[in-house]
Amino acid sequence: MMNKRDTNILKTQTIYFLAATLIMIIFNLFLENQKAVIQILVLFITINIMTFTYYKYLRKKISNIEVKTGEIGGETEERYFGQFNNLFLSLSKKLVEQRNYIEEKNNLIKKHNTLNTKLNKLTKIKDSILAISHLIMETKNIDEILNAILNKAVEIIDHADKGSFLVLKNEKSFEFVASIGYNHEKLKLIKIPYNETFFKYHDISDLNSPYMVNDISKFNKANMKKENYQILVEANGVNIKTTMSSAIIINNDIYGILNVDSYKEDAFNDEDLKMIEYFKEQIQLLIKNRILIEEKLYYSQHDGLTGLYSRHFFKNELIKMKEMVNKEQSNFSLVLFDLNDFKKINDKYGHDIGDKGLKVFSEILSSSFRDTDILGRYGGDEFIAGIYNLNNDVIEERLMLMNEELEETPIYIDENNSFILSFSYGIATYPDSASNIDELFNKADQRMYEQKKKFHKESNNCI
Numbered sequence: 001m002m003n004k005r006d007t008n009i010l011k012t013q014t015i016y017f018l019a020a021t022l023i024m025i026i027f028n029l030f031l032e033n034q035k036a037v038i039q040i041l042v043l044f045i046t047i048n049i050m051t052f053t054y055y056k057y058l059r060k061k062i063s064n065i066e067v068k069t070g071e072i073g074g075e076t077e078e079r080y081f082g083q084f085n086n087l088f089l090s091l092s093k094k095l096v097e098q099r100n101y102i103e104e105k106n107n108l109i110k111k112h113n114t115l116n117t118k119l120n121k122l123t124k125i126k127d128s129i130l131a132i133s134h135l136i137m138e139t140k141n142i143d144e145i146l147n148a149i150l151n152k153a154v155e156i157i158d159h160a161d162k163g164s165f166l167v168l169k170n171e172k173s174f175e176f177v178a179s180i181g182y183n184h185e186k187l188k189l190i191k192i193p194y195n196e197t198f199f200k201y202h203d204i205s206d207l208n209s210p211y212m213v214n215d216i217s218k219f220n221k222a223n224m225k226k227e228n229y230q231i232l233v234e235a236n237g238v239n240i241k242t243t244m245s246s247a248i249i250i251n252n253d254i255y256g257i258l259n260v261d262s263y264k265e266d267a268f269n270d271e272d273l274k275m276i277e278y279f280k281e282q283i284q285l286l287i288k289n290r291i292l293i294e295e296k297l298y299y300s301q302h303d304g305l306t307g308l309y310s311r312h313f314f315k316n317e318l319i320k321m322k323e324m325v326n327k328e329q330s331n332f333s334l335v336l337f338d339l340n341d342f343k344k345i346n347d348k349y350g351h352d353i354g355d356k357g358l359k360v361f362s363e364i365l366s367s368s369f370r371d372t373d374i375l376g377r378y379g380g381d382e383f384i385a386g387i388y389n390l391n392n393d394v395i396e397e398r399l400m401l402m403n404e405e406l407e408e409t410p411i412y413i414d415e416n417n418s419f420i421l422s423f424s425y426g427i428a429t430y431p432d433s434a435s436n437i438d439e440l441f442n443k444a445d446q447r448m449y450e451q452k453k454k455f456h457k458e459s460n461n462c463i
C-alpha cells in the first residue's frame with residue numbers, strides 16, 4: 001500500500017501533468033500570436049521552477065520535523081503538502097487569468113487591424129476620387145477620365161483582376177470605352193444591345209444598387225450574339241468567374257456600366273459591394289459635374305438656337321485662323337450673310353416660325369462648307385463664315401448652291417402655307433482685301449449691304 005508521502009508525490013506528479021496539459025491548450029490558442037506564446041511559456045517555466053523549488057523546500061522541512069518529532073508521513077506532511085497544493089492551484093488560476101487577458105487583448109488587436117484596414121481602403125478611395133477630380137478639370141477626354149476611374153476601382157477592390165467601363169451610345173447599345181486586363185482594341189468592336197445585358201431583368205429603379213453575377217461567362221454565352229461573343233473570346237473575356245456590376249445613372253437615365261471582374265468564384269462580399277457603391281456615387285457626381293461644365297462651355301461658345309459659334313467665340317477663332325495663314329502665307333475669306341426680309345417673316349408669322357427658318361438656314365450653311373472652316377451666328381438674322389484658303393470663285397459657287405437648296409426647302413407655317421428663305425452676302429479676303437480683322441469685317445459688311453440694296457431693287461417680296 002502507498003503511504004501518505006507516496007500519495008502526495010503522486011498528487012504532485014498529477015498536478016505537473018495537468019499543468020503541462022493546460023500549457024499545451026494555451027499554446028494552441030495563441031499559436032497565431034508569437035508574442036502571446038512567449039508570454040505563456042515564460043509564465044509556465046516560472047511556475048515550474050517555483051514549484052520544484054518549493055517542493056524541495058517542503059521535503060527538507062518535513063524531514064527535519066520528522067527527525068525532531070519522530071513522526072513519519074503524518075499530519076505535518078499533510079499540512080505542508082496541502083499548502084503546496086493550494087499554492088500551485090493559485091498559480092494555475094493566475095495562468096488562466098493571464099490567458100484570458102491575452103485573449104481579450106488579442107481580440108482588440110484584431111478589431112483594430114480590421115478597422116485600420118477599412119480606414120486604409122476608404123483613404124485610398126478618397127485619394128482616388130481626388131486624383132480623378134483633378135483629371136476631370138484638366139482633360140477634355142472623357143474616355144481618359146473613365147479609364148482612370150476604372151484603374152482605381154480595380155486597384156482598390158480586393159480580388160479584382162479585370163474591369164471594364166461601357167457607355168450607352170445613342171440610347172441603343174453599350175460600347176466599351178475603357179478596360180483593364182482585356183484586349184481593348186477587340187472590345188471596342190463590340191456593341192451590346194440593352195437586352196443582351198443583365199439589365200434586361202431589372203427596372204431602372206432596381207439598378208440603384210450594385211449586384212454580383214457568378215459565372216458571368218455562362219450568362220454572356222447564352223445572351224450575346226454569336227459574333228459579339230466570339231470577339232469577347234478573342235479579347236480574353238471569358239475566363240472570369242465573378243463580376244460585380246454597377247449601373248451609372250445620370251439624371252434618371254442609364255449612362256453606363258462599371259464592371260469589376262475576378263478569376264475566383266464568389267470573389268466579392270458585401271463589403272466589396274458597399275465599396276463599389278460608394279465608388280459609383282462618386283463617379284456619378286463627377287460625371288454630372290463634367291456634363292455641367294461641358295454644357296456651360298458649349299453655350300459660352302455656341303449659339304443656343306443654331307449650334308453655330310457665338311459672335312464672341314467666332315472672333316477668337318478668326319484671330320487664330322489669321323495667325324495660321326500668316327505663318328503659312330496663305331489666305332482666308334470672311335463671308336457675312338443677311339437673310340432677306342426676315343423681319344417681315346417674324347412680324348407676320350411670329351418668332352417660333354422665324355426660329356424654324358434660322359435653324360434650316362444654319363443646317364444648310366453647315367453642310368455647305370468644310371470642317372476646317374468656321375461658322376457663326378453674328379446676331380439676329382445675320383450669319384458669318386471664315387473660309388480657309390479657298391478661291392473666291394469656289395466660294396461663290398457654294399453660295400449659289402445654298403440659295404438653290406433654300407429654294408427647294410420650303411418652311412411650312414401650316415399644312416397649306418409656307419415661305420422660301422434667301423440671303424444676301426458680302427465677301428472679303430485676308431490679306432488681299434484688308435490688313436486686319438476689323439477692316440476685313442467692314443469690307444465684307446459693305447459688300448453685303450450693296451448686294452442687299454440690289455436685291456430689294458430687283459426682286460419681289462420672298463413671302
